[in-house]
Amino acid sequence: MINICKNFYLNIVQVQMINNLRLTMRSLSSFFILCIVLSINGMTCDAYLELYDFGPGTIGAPMLFRVDSHNGPTGPSYEFRFKFDQLPQYDKTIVLNQYIVDYVVTFESVKAGNYTVQIDAWTCNHGVPFDSLGTLNSTFQLTDSLTGTIAVNDNPRKRVVSTAETFKLTARTKYYFNFFNSANISYKWIINDEPQIESEGVIRHSFSQPQLNNISVIVTATKTNGSRLIQKSGTFNLTLESKDPITNLTIDGPTEVKVFERVQLDCKIHGGTPPFQYEYTFWMDKPYSEYINVIKDSNESFSSLIRYFSAKGTRTAKIVARNDISSIEKRMEISVY
Template identity: 75%
Template sequence: MRSLSSFFILCFVSFNNGIFCDAAPTLYDFGPGTIGAPMVFQVSTNYGTYEPTFEYRFKFDQFPQYDKTIVKYGFMEYKVTFESAKAGNYSVKIDVLHCRQGFPTYWIGTVNSTFQLTDSLTGTIAVNDDANKKVVSTAEAYKLTARMTYYFGFFDSANITYKWIINDEPQEGNDSVIQHTFSQPQLNNISVIVTATKTNGSGLIQKSGTFNTTLESRAPITNLTVDGPTEVKVFERLQLDCKIHGATPPFHYEYSFRMDKPYSEQITAMKDSNESFFSLIRYFSGKGTRSLKIVAKNDVSSFTKNMDISVY
């Protein structure tokens, strides 16, 4: 009994305006629920190769009218619309029990967690369909998409408007998607005001919210120049002065000297730097021609330089 209880550690996950529970001890939080729109508590248990029926006992301290017991095999969800709530943080307790022939047999675990309610719409801004992207290039145009938190189709029939503002400048268009080029290396503050209006029964419901993100735009590397000799004597100092052009730091560069004949040799090094200038200094103990590869990168670009160094 004790081993089963310790194995089924339940986690509580707020998933796109809902909550997900799984045997893995992992917590995700994708934002608060909106008052008047459906919020789904999704619960799943991972019982190895055997998945029995479970009894889920929901208890809301501040909303006892939504307390509910659900007996179900496998994946389960409980949809709740908090109509008369106030914005704030609330608590929920979920007891999970193993069932046999429709009756609870023993306790698996208990989830105690909090969830947040707000009177505003919630959502994110995705960059090229990536909600986690935070760095962009000054040489590209990007698709910005306003994504409302998942309300399970509640606003599908709503009239939705979008007002985009980038660096305090209102943008043209009122669609959920716009194209924009960030032409200067800088921090960019992006927001979109979303308003949804729909008929709900005999009444009208209107919700608004502002989604925000900050993107850092950086210039890409346009060239990598190398100044220095391509021939040196054995044990003579080789210094190659390298310059990254047209880019915004920070930088990462790596280089490798490789030779296959008259014997095999491989020399590699890498470094991070905020400077666009760096020097490669090497000494060689044997004759032969080394192939040199230099790769310079920043978060939005990469540039490669290849050359041969003859040691005599």
Template identity: 35%
Template sequence: MRILFSFGSPKEVPKDDQEKNKTETPSLPSVDLLDSASVLIPAARDWIKLSNIETVTIGIPVTFTVKIHHSTDTPSYQVRFKFSDFPNQNINISSTSNVVNYTVTFESTPKQDSTIMYYHIVNVDAWYCPLGVPSHEIGSSFSRFILSDSLSGFINVTQDILDPNLGGDSVSTTSPVKLSAKIHHSAGFFDSAIITYKWVVNGSPQEDNYDFIVRNFSQPKLNNISVLVSVSKTNPVFQKTELFTRTVHSKDPIQNLTTDGQNNIQLCKDETLQLNIKINGGTPTFYYCWEITNSSTAGRNTEPLSESLFWRKYFGEEPTNSSECEETEESSFNINSHFEEAGNKTLYIAVSNVASYSTKIMTISVHEREPLRQPEISDKEIESYLRSKNEIEFIKDMLTDFHNSSWKD
């Protein structure tokens, strides 16, 4: 929402702009508060956003983008870029577009100590110019960036596996691995450049001279990967060489999970489930988690909608960060759970070594305990009990007294 006020003159602008406006545009006539000349006061929803650029390479053009969020039918703006350490790169850009780009190339850095990570600051503010003169400030923003003399990039690792949450620095020994050299640059800057790649895998130079190689890591081990990237251009003159390294852990995949019990477990209320899960195959470290939920169907042992839903729920992209999962170097672990209520339950188990994962689903039927029944006791059982208690002689004496008494008539 914008509020309309009438003023005798536009809102005061910085002194530098006042001097500039004296020579570039005629001053506005003086009017009183009831004059029809109007100035729009910016609403709270007017703002700007500056692109976030973390690392800038010396000699490579970088583009700072400003997006202006401002409600008007006549866009006319002045965007001011001010660099704290590079005053020669400061600039004011006039535009009728809501997106303003400024491309700059830094040829050197004023900070000579390469051991210190120093952040440079760029401040940006945008002004509304309805009459060709800054009227009011729409918003301001700033960003900080590191200026580096090195190429910015990394080695990317991909593998043809079913779940995108796996991989990273851990790969399976059962399928090929693609290693790609990625270098960051402004769009089109390296189109005419000559780029060479020299790969080394586990200390052995590779013959491939491409931006990627495909290799099989068939044994569980740590694999050291490096690539030397050289870039050269003639217009503008540019030449840099950078070494990127990465360690990849190849692991045997998990085959399956087995238990020491049946898939359909029968328990009584107030009993405790004690279950041992064995991990078959796979290279540790293992990350495991489990969950017991209520189930409306007795004896259910089918998969949920997707086998990986439960896996993703707990592991996501970083298994080691899951607070509900535990890790082990062993090939087995125990599950213990006490049941205080009867009903049908479903037990979900998921295990990963990051290069692979396996899930298992089991059903648990918890029944009410049946009440104890008093057994029928025969005469022989009574006699046996009394004889064990040395009371049989007492009974015989009672019978003798009865036969000798007058009651028998």
């Protein structure tokens, strides 16, 4: 009787294990089928929309809207829908086989101000929108003036310069396909409230003392576009800080010390406009490897570093002094006995 009950119990356990296995297989099958469906629909990619509007835009000149869906080449085609809330006449739907789209718009007969655009992106199958990649809402600016930048030595991000150098200043308009390159353009430069004699788009200038320098250039462009005469003006502004470079670095300190004896290095920066940074590096290869690095920020031209060395050997000391526009380096040997 006991054996019969045991066999009956084992049979029940076996049936439950088989049923559990079947349920697991069904779940796995459903999971893999879902993954295949999502992959076919292009949903396994982490798509998101990013807009580059290359603005602000000038009324009457082309403005580029570039949308990147970051979806990769997973769909046979893509549909991008541009909807301008206040300017519906410029709404447009673009279908193409790339996940990045460029829409070039020339806004005419509109007022200067801020506007909004909504962009919807879809993947398509046989030309029919199938899977939404998302919606993006953005604000852009339209102006009736020329827009552009002033580049220093061809670098539009440079904001600090040396009083010891002469720099090239370049006025750059920023338009799609260089729309105003064929125009007749005039320039009027003003530096620290003083008009400059040069009337070209590129001038050279130096700054004799540390200070903030306000630079502006008034640009006027005139061109014929078909039967229309287009004339636009704009002022590009830039604030540059001029600083004196470091001319010398002197170091006062011992070249021979005992183990655990106090070592003080006194550094003096000559010239230069603060803030400064001091970097002290000590290293030794024999009798064992050692490397020490210390960085100090300071507004003072004088700095001291105190160290103790716990073992014999010759250390190479490298001291670097920097400010925003220059750096100078000195080296010395310190023998520890």
